[in-house]
Each structure stands twice: as C-alpha cells, then as structure tokens.
Amino acid sequence: KAGVTQTPRYLIKTRGQQVTLSCSPISGHRSVSWYQQTPGQGLQFLFEYFSETQRNKGNFPGRFSGRQFSNSRSEMNVSTLELGDSALYLCASSANNEQFFGPGTRLTVL
C-alpha cells in the first residue's frame, strides 16, 4: 500500500498571501489529521477530518481551515500568512488509533 503523500514538499510565500496544502491518505483510511511543527512550540494539533466532516479542531485562529473530499484526500488552507506560520505541516491518516504520517510540507513565509 502506498503511504501518506503530501504536496507540495516545500513552499515559499510572502506575508499576506494564502496557501493550500494537500494530503492523500493511505487507501481505505477515512481519518486525516493535520499538525503544525515549529521549533518553539513543537508539534501541535490543527484539525481532524473523518468522512468529509471536521471532527476536532485545535487552538488555531480562523485563518487556518481545511476540508476533506469524498475520496478522503484533504486540503488545508492558511489565509493572510504571517511570519509565524513558517513551519513543517504534517498530515497523518489513521485507522484503529494508529497514525501514519506523511513527509510534511515545509512552508516558509518571507
């Protein structure tokens, strides 16, 4: 089975722009979660989707949003980018409480 894939792997944006990141889960997995990793805060939960519904949301501003499609692929969007949004964004698909992480998208905001 193919693993979790994320695109793009690297991204450079400027402040004020918006960005969309994509995550394709392992085939058959219906749960996709997104995480942000920064040197200061470490890993933090952003949100989780299951069968196209947001099941949980972490403590992030409304500029961070996401969605899930009927094929379980998920996207997250960050609007009005700030310097502090520079981070590694990871998604994970899960089944039976086991998490399978993608390689991440490294976002740099200039």
Added chain:
Amino acid sequence: KNEVEQSPQNLTAQEGEFITINCSYSVGISALHWLQQHPGGGIVSLFMLSSGKKKHGRLIATINIQEKHSSLHITASHPRDSAVYICAALNYGGSQGNLIFGKGTKLSVKP
C-alpha cells in the same frame, strides 16, 4: 506546565548502551503514542499503548496508567537510532488524531 512532559530533552549515548526516555502526562488518556522523527522531518509511529508493555525488536515501551507515566527503552543502541523521539497522548474520549505532544527527546548515539 505542559500536559505532556518528556525527559531528558537531549541524550547522548555510546553505541551499545541501554537508553531510557521518559514521558509523563497530566491528562486522562485512552492511548499513548511513541513517535520517531529523523532529520528531514519524516515521522514514524513506533508504538501505541493503552496499558502494559510492547516490544518491537530492540525497542520496548511501557506505560503505567495509575502513575501517568510511560517509558521508551532502546537496548543495544546503534547510531541509526539517532533521532528525535516524541510521545503523544490521546485524550480520553478524544478522536484519534487529537494528540497532545511532548517536546521530544533528541537522541544521538555515537559509534
């Protein structure tokens, strides 16, 4: 105080040494994950525990629910074990992706 605390933050060992990384949590959990992250960012899930002990090769993970404490042990450590090890708690009643992470333990194993 963080809800999930790891110790030590950094650990340097000689090849062959026995290594222990500790994780304490203050929330009620339904499971605890141990994750491994190599330079470059990729994360691999090593264990998911809700009670007792699990073993995979040279890695052993234990959890004591009453004491809210988990440990990850590496026997006969090897330079390829050098990575950041992260514990993550799944809140009791929470959905499976809603994890609370420790800050990680950076392990360096010298040959």
